[in-house]
Amino acid sequence: MAIERILIADDEESIRWVLSKALSKKGYKVDLASDGSEALELFSHNTYDLAILDIKMPGISGLDLLIRFQEQAPRTLIVIMTAESSMKNAVEAMKRGAYDYITKPFDLDAIDAILVKAAKASDVSGEVSRLKDQLKEQYHLDRTIIGQSKPMQEVYKILGKVAPSDVTILITGESGTGKELVARAIHYNSPRLGKPFLALNCAAIPRELLESELFGFEKGAFTGASERKIGKFEQANGGTLFLDEIGDMPLDLQAKLLRVLQEKEITRTGGSSTIAIDVRIVAATNQNLKDKVRAREFREDLFYRLNVVPIALPPLRERRDDIPLLVDYFVENAREKIGTSAMGCTAEAQQLLSAYNWPGNVRELENTIQRAALLSPNPLLTPDDFAALSEASGESTDCSLEMLITNKLRNAIGKMEVQELNNLYEMVLHQMERPLIRIVLEKTRGNQVKTAEILGINRNTLRKKIQTLGIEITKEG
Numbered sequence: 349m350a351i352e353r354i355l356i357a358d359d360e361e362s363i364r365w366v367l368s369k370a371l372s373k374k375g376y377k378v379d380l381a382s383d384g385s386e387a388l389e390l391f392s393h394n395t396y397d398l399a400i401l402d403i404k405m406p407g408i409s410g411l412d413l414l415i416r417f418q419e420q421a422p423r424t425l426i427v428i429m430t431a432e433s434s435m436k437n438a439v440e441a442m443k444r445g446a447y448d449y450i451t452k453p454f455d456l457d458a459i460d461a462i463l464v465k466a467a468k469a470s471d472v473s474g475e476v477s478r479l480k481d482q483l484k485e486q487y488h489l490d491r492t493i494i495g496q497s498k499p500m501q502e503v504y505k506i507l508g509k510v511a512p513s514d515v516t517i518l519i520t521g522e523s524g525t526g527k528e529l530v531a532r533a534i535h536y537n538s539p540r541l542g543k544p545f546l547a548l549n550c551a552a553i554p555r556e557l558l559e560s561e562l563f564g565f566e567k568g569a570f571t572g573a574s575e576r577k578i579g580k581f582e583q584a585n586g587g588t589l590f591l592d593e594i595g596d597m598p599l600d601l602q603a604k605l606l607r608v609l610q611e612k613e614i615t616r617t618g619g620s621s622t623i624a625i626d627v628r629i630v631a632a633t634n635q636n637l638k639d640k641v642r643a644r645e646f647r648e649d650l651f652y653r654l655n656v657v658p659i660a661l662p663p664l665r666e667r668r669d670d671i672p673l674l675v676d677y678f679v680e681n682a683r684e685k686i687g688t689s690a691m692g693c694t695a696e697a698q699q700l701l702s703a704y705n706w707p708g709n710v711r712e713l714e715n716t717i718q719r720a721a722l723l724s725p726n727p728l729l730t731p732d733d734f735a736a737l738s739e740a741s742g743e744s745t746d747c748s749l750e751m752l753i754t755n756k757l758r759n760a761i762g763k764m765e766v767q768e769l770n771n772l773y774e775m776v777l778h779q780m781e782r783p784l785i786r787i788v789l790e791k792t793r794g795n796q797v798k799t800a801e802i803l804g805i806n807r808n809t810l811r812k813k814i815q816t817l818g819i820e821i822t823k824e825g
């Protein structure tokens with residue numbers, strides 16, 4: 349689909365200017381509007397292939413324009429711009445059928461990428477009208493998903509696009525990355541809102557119990573079945589069933605689940621009649637399901653049936669930009685929900701939290717903040733309030749040590765001018781060797797033979813290094 353004519357609506361003159369200059373130069377025909385009513389006026393007299401709308405404008409907002417434009421000309425692709433990269437905006441824009449979403453400040457390459465994508469999209473109009481049909485005003489989130497980093501923006505985009513439909517979703521990500529939170533957000537942004545959202549952890553329950561939990565059983569189905577039990581599929585009817593740790597579901601139950609997904613009906617254990625069910629399945633796993641398929645521990649057909657839309661949640665250490673936001677959010681949460689008095693963190697504490705590796709991801713961060721806020725008498729939490737974390741960093745694996753060093757180096761080198769960066773290799777190595785040798789010497793109370801042994805270097809090499817690095821040895825006891 350060719351993009352020829354573009355409408356830009358933004359109350360910020362500089363944005364209008366930059367965009368119109370860049371896009372006109374590329375040969376697009378560009379019209380400009382400085383507010384919502386002007387955009388509406390232009391839109392009713394012209395046909396646009398694409399409209400770039402600021403979310404916040406005096407009068408009619410970009411999101412309201414989006415709805416009006418889609419009614420008038422569903423083939424026009426709408427890109428929403430916003431200065432605030434909150435999840436709510438991104439999800440809302442995509443839910444309302446926006447073609448894409450960009451956060452200010454953006455570079456022109458981002459706009460170029462959208463235009464290239466739009467030109468390639470062959471049947472976008474169909475998708476737009478489908479999304480329009482599914483448009484739903486009601487918006488509610490059980491808990492907000494915090495994060496403005498690039499990978500999270502991508503998650504919000506997919507979430508907004510897929511939530512309104514019934515498509516099966518597989519959420520992958522390490523433990524504590526927010527898989528259940530995302531599953532809930534999908535449910536709350538779908539037409540199933542108001543119907544049950546039920547979660548079942550397939551790893552936490554033994555096989556027989558898991559089967560009864562999912563499918564229920566009839567009275568007398570087995571010894572001890574003294575009452576009929578209604579399973580999760582039936583309980584969730586009309587709503588969403590979140591199957592966590594799906595990778596741990598036993599193979600025979602996987603076969604049963606596949607049948608339910610295909611036939612949309614279940615039979616209670618010990619029962620003879622089938623019961624029609626209408627349940628959206630959102631599954632999650634922290635394992636590599638493809639590997640499990642290869643190892644024949646997970647059914648390939650079920651994998652493809654579940655993995656219709658994959659959503660991969662990044663580990664927290666890969667989106668460190670979000671840590672300060674999450675910290676503020678959890679501090680505020682602790683104040684409101686538990687009544688703690690902490691208002692925030694000192695810069696040093698923030699630095700410590702941002703450098704830590706967070707193997708337990710957002711859950712670990714949430715618990716850490718909650719504990720510190722509960723125990724600390726300070727209005728601003730300090731590194732002392734996170735002492736356990738410093739110890740953990742010290743004791744943890746090479747990976748987290750490397751992460752800490754990477755962060756420190758990135759900070760230090762990032763602040764230096766390129767001209768200052770000479771002999772960097774030697775300088776950095778000296779700065780690493782010196783503390784390392786000093787610490788081991790302290791540990792061995794100045795015993796050089798032992799120190800060389802621990803470091804795995806020759807005694808003479810150690811002696812030379814002590815001299816060249818100017819390390820003083822204090823012998824104790």
Ligand SMILES: Nc1ncnc2c1ncn2[C@@H]1O[C@H](COP(=O)(O)OP(=O)(O)OP(=O)(O)O)[C@@H](O)[C@H]1O
Pocket residue numbers: 491492493494495521522523524525526527528529530592634710711714
């Ligand atoms: N982006 C986020 N913003 C706010 N809170 C979050 C975010 N991600 C996770 N959390 C919080 O962290 C905790 C763990 O999240 P959740 O249970 O969704 O993770 P999970 O990936 O499903 O974990 P598991 O695989 O161990 O079940 C929850 O209290 C959740 O509310």
